[in-house]
Amino acid sequence: MPNQYQYVKVFAPASVANVSCGFDVMGLALDHPGDEVVARRTEEPGIQITRVTGENGVLPTSVSENTAGVAVRALLGHLGSDVGIELEVHKKMPLGSGLGSSAASSVGAVVAVNRLLGLPCTSDELLTFAAEGERVACGTPHLDNVAPSLFGGFVFIRSREPQDVIGLDCSKPLFATVVHPQIEIRTEDTRKILRRNIPLQKAVTQWGNIGGLVAGLLKGDYELISRSMQDVIIEPIRSVLIPSFAEVKEAALDAGALGSGISGSGPSIFALSRDNETATAVGKVMQHEYEEIGLDNEVYISPINKEGPRILEEVQL
Amino acid sequence: MPNQYQYVKVFAPASVANVSCGFDVMGLALDHPGDEVVARRTEEPGIQITRVTGENGVLPTSVSENTAGVAVRALLGHLGSDVGIELEVHKKMPLGSGLGSSAASSVGAVVAVNRLLGLPCTSDELLTFAAEGERVACGTPHLDNVAPSLFGGFVFIRSREPQDVIGLDCSKPLFATVVHPQIEIRTEDTRKILRRNIPLQKAVTQWGNIGGLVAGLLKGDYELISRSMQDVIIEPIRSVLIPSFAEVKEAALDAGALGSGISGSGPSIFALSRDNETATAVGKVMQHEYEEIGLDNEVYISPINKEGPRILEEVQL
Missing domain, CATH: 3.30.70.890 (GHMP kinase, C-terminal domain)
Structure with a gap:
């Protein structure tokens, strides 16, 4: 049985979607920059976003408007859990830059919460929840930023519905x-x-x-x-x-x-x-x-x- | 220096172009059926097609109308050669079936003639000449049958112009x-x-x-x-x-x-x-x-x- 945690802080990487010819089907993860997300258990049930730092505080702390909040809500909904969770989102990369800023926050949040709870969800499930964050950020649950941010490396999205994501290991440095x-x-x-x-x-x-x-x-x-x-x-x-x-x-x-x-x-x-x-x-x-x-x-x-x-x-x- | 020959008989395989999703970019070669092409040196300069067997003799023996003739003419034109060559084309597969019949004849012909002459041309060059055969057969020098027939296996055509063909080795039997x-x-x-x-x-x-x-x-x-x-x-x-x-x-x-x-x-x-x-x-x-x-x-x-x-x-x- 994996450990459970009181507090987890996660770094999730920025990503480059499309990679020239691969519109909507390809993405890659960067080592840096990226966002940091803290998840902490609380007594009170439900999700709260207690802090959002970086990017001049323009991001919402409302759970239903913040990509990290939406993604975690999807995760807890899937588990049918009313555990109490506090999130902090530390933006370390520019918004609206094309570097997958919203995806990094969603991915960081679901990875932190999944670890907090003793890894109840598979990575494929985490991908689905993180994609819900993308839906609130840009209208569609695109995978070409969340998938590389979550899995690392180059990823190929054969299909979004049903979700079919393939890792493309490159043996040469890039x-x-x-x-x-x-x-x-x-x-x-x-x-x-x-x-x-x-x-x-x-x-x-x-x-x-x-x-x-x-x-x-x-x-x-x-x-x-x-x-x-x-x-x-x-x-x-x-x-x-x-x-x-x-x-x-x-x-x-x-x-x-x-x-x-x-x-x-x-x-x-x-x-x-x-x-x-x-x-x-x-x-x-x-x-x-x-x-x-x-x-x-x-x-x-x-x-x-x-x-x-x-x-x-x-x-x- | 590679040997030269008086007579060469070549088998060139049928092929499946497109392979479902790969319209114009993918093809695979079959072990059989396929066509047989004979190339023979003659005293008289120039190309002649002396026999076409199979498929009820509907195929032309005119060099400029037969895919094998057109492909070999492109090859000799490239070499600036007026060597005398006689071709026989033995069709062993149905025409107009979607099995790359014209491609197999073109490929068989250029491979036979290249061997006859001591391998003066590279395979990439042979591909170009065989594609000229496709131009006379169907109006466009498509590569998705000639490339698999010439190289074997699965091939991917990244680009026709410039010609960029990639072999896709599959480690599992198919x-x-x-x-x-x-x-x-x-x-x-x-x-x-x-x-x-x-x-x-x-x-x-x-x-x-x-x-x-x-x-x-x-x-x-x-x-x-x-x-x-x-x-x-x-x-x-x-x-x-x-x-x-x-x-x-x-x-x-x-x-x-x-x-x-x-x-x-x-x-x-x-x-x-x-x-x-x-x-x-x-x-x-x-x-x-x-x-x-x-x-x-x-x-x-x-x-x-x-x-x-x-x-x-x-x-x-």
Whole structure:
């Protein structure tokens, strides 16, 4: 029987959804940044969010409006439990940046509470609960941020309904660079501008690249990964919302990145590289493009997180 | 320096293009049936097709109208050679069946001639020449039959232009069953009925399945292969041209097949199974469906061909 805990503090990683060609079906986890979530048992039954720090306190503490609260409520509902739980959410990454901020909070919360209660739920169940957090954050229970944040590594979402998530282990090292220009884009808006219909010919090009990227990762073939990181459907439309997108991407590729694209629905732009040195050089040139036009920005350089969330502290019951 | 030959006879395998969800990007080779092509040096420069046997002699012997002739002409054109070559094409599989008949002839021809001449061309070059044969057969230089016929196994076509073909080695055995109802469908017609635009939502479902199938093959995961063999774009449209398609497919799945769908553009229907016994049982029930409605048919049961074409006979120069 696994231990139960009085107090658990969890780190859950940021994630890059879509990964160029994999709209709605692919995502990867970063080692950092990420959110921290504390779960604590209380006498009084039910869920309370007692603190939300970071991001200027703009996030709600109402359980039904906060992604972490919604996700934990789904978990307790599944268990039929009225255990008393206090949550603290410490945002350590920007909101609305395209780095899976809401997903990290949901994932951190369900992992912390599941551990608190002695691991009653499977990871597949946790994924479902975390996805409920996404539903409140962006209208749809998308898995392409919660799944990588929860499982680590590259994940492929074959199907959301029924939930079918596949890990894509890459035998070769990969490092991510993400530049976040300090503008806000609402995920909702980035969905609205997409076309409902697409040309079959472009869809075929896209699924060629998706299969290529999956094969490239599983075979550890950098060149194939690089050739496959092309999005002919979503990027041409969404990139118009991101200042200097073409210039930043081109600079990243020129500096040696294997590929580059929009992180999730943006505005962050990510790149993948073979090693930390290249990822760092790529970060410099991407940042340079934004400095040229005087746009505040932040750069993250991180290996791919392979383990998912980490337990930072815990106190046994 | 490789040997040169006076005479080479090659077997080139049939193939199943698309493999359910992989429209235009995936194909697999069968161990049998297949075509046989003979190439022989002659004194007189240029290409002649001296014999075409099988399929009631309906195929042209004119070099510019026969896929084998067109493919060999592309090869010699590339070499700038006016060597004299006589071809015989022995059709051992039905035309217009969806089994890559034209591709097998083109592939057999370029492999035979390349060997005759001491292997001057790479396999990637041979692929391009064989694709020229497809252009004359169906209007477009599709690779999803010529690539598996030439390389063997499962192949993934990331891109046709530029040509980027990836082998997908599956560590687990797979057996194909193909039933060919004796009706003729022109590939051209099967293309015409496709919609030029498709809903983005369906495209996402499709690329989920494509990535799943690629991962399932590379991981040797039968269950994932099975879950991924679903085509929501092409099959619902093309299957209306194939009598009893739904019944035949359902019978195959009920008999234990991992998946089933249209072979290429039809009318043949294929299924994949874990072992020869299941593939044989699947063949029986598929055939039974056509016997019920009194439609003549032929059934093929074959392991996946992993080697591509085979040299059957040769005489050194």
